[in-house]
Amino acid sequence: LTIDPREREKVFAYLQYIKVLYRSQQLCAHLPCDMAQSYLLDELDKLPKNEEISAIFASSNLRMRLDGQQYRNALYEKLLNVIRDEFHNKPDGRVIVFVRTREFACRLSRAFDSDQVLSGLNVRTKMITGRGRAKDSRCLLLTHDKKLKEREDQNILRERLMNMALEVIDRQSSTWFKQEIAKNVAQINEERIKSKALIMEQERQNANKIYTLRCRFVLLLPEQNKMPTKF
Structure with missing residues (x-):
């Protein structure tokens, strides 16, 4: 093309x-x-x-100035109220807001810095990359994407189960931990031996098989004799 x-x-x-x-x-x-x-x-x-x-x-009217009611956003205002309440109750606390793009982070940071309530609480913003799951921290997901919310709920459930398992392990003695390791190593070795034995048995069976090879040979005769001879 x-x-x-x-x-x-x-x-x-x-x-x-x-x-x-x-x-x-x-x-x-x-x-x-x-x-x-x-x-x-x-x-x-x-x-x-x-x-x-x-x-x-x-x-177009792209450059037309918007009034206060036109540019209000309920999702942003909910996030802003959460942050205001958090710093009002814990002035030395920290709030992490996760977004997908750098441009979105820049715009959100400017919006927070221009908020008079946050400025009065001496709140400053900083952009970093990563994911936070600090102990005793609260995680609030504000999004219009239902699939994203479902994935986040699943991740939170997985982390809770993982933390519960780690707490159970921490409560056990070192002797129990060593016994569990030895038991799992023995199980892995047993499965490895079984797998190797199955492979060897399959190779033995393949080696003992007898195959009958049948070939068909066609002899083409000169032009005067159109009928080929088959064997």
Whole structure:
């Protein structure tokens, strides 16, 4: 498939716009809409524009300022209230908010830093990468994604079961621990011997099998005799 270079450039430019619009939609679903609008306008100004795209933007209301009711986001406000309550009750505490992208983390950090209540509590934000499951910590998942919530619930259940198993092991004596190790090693060795014996038996059976090889040979005669001789 051959594409004209000018058409290829146009397709690439449109894909860049689709990418920015998609990320803006994701920000709008989780943050106040004015932050998503700010990101959208910042990124659109960086992209190349032809006459067609410029005309579309000129006729749109992308740059129209939003009022207070338009850019409110219930999910963000719930998260903000959780953080405010946490630092109000524990001024020396720590709250970790997990997000998927660096851009989302930057926007969220700016939003927290601009909040007057958090500023009054002397709260500062820092971006890091990783996952937190510190002991005695609380983990709250705020998301619109049902599948993500289901996976997180499963992970929490697995961690609880793992911690319960570790606590049971910690309560046992060192003698019990050594006996369990010896018992499992013996079981592994037994299974290994059985597996090896099965392989050897299969090889022995294959070696004792007698095969009958039947071949068919066709002799082609000269042109004057059209009938081949079979053996």
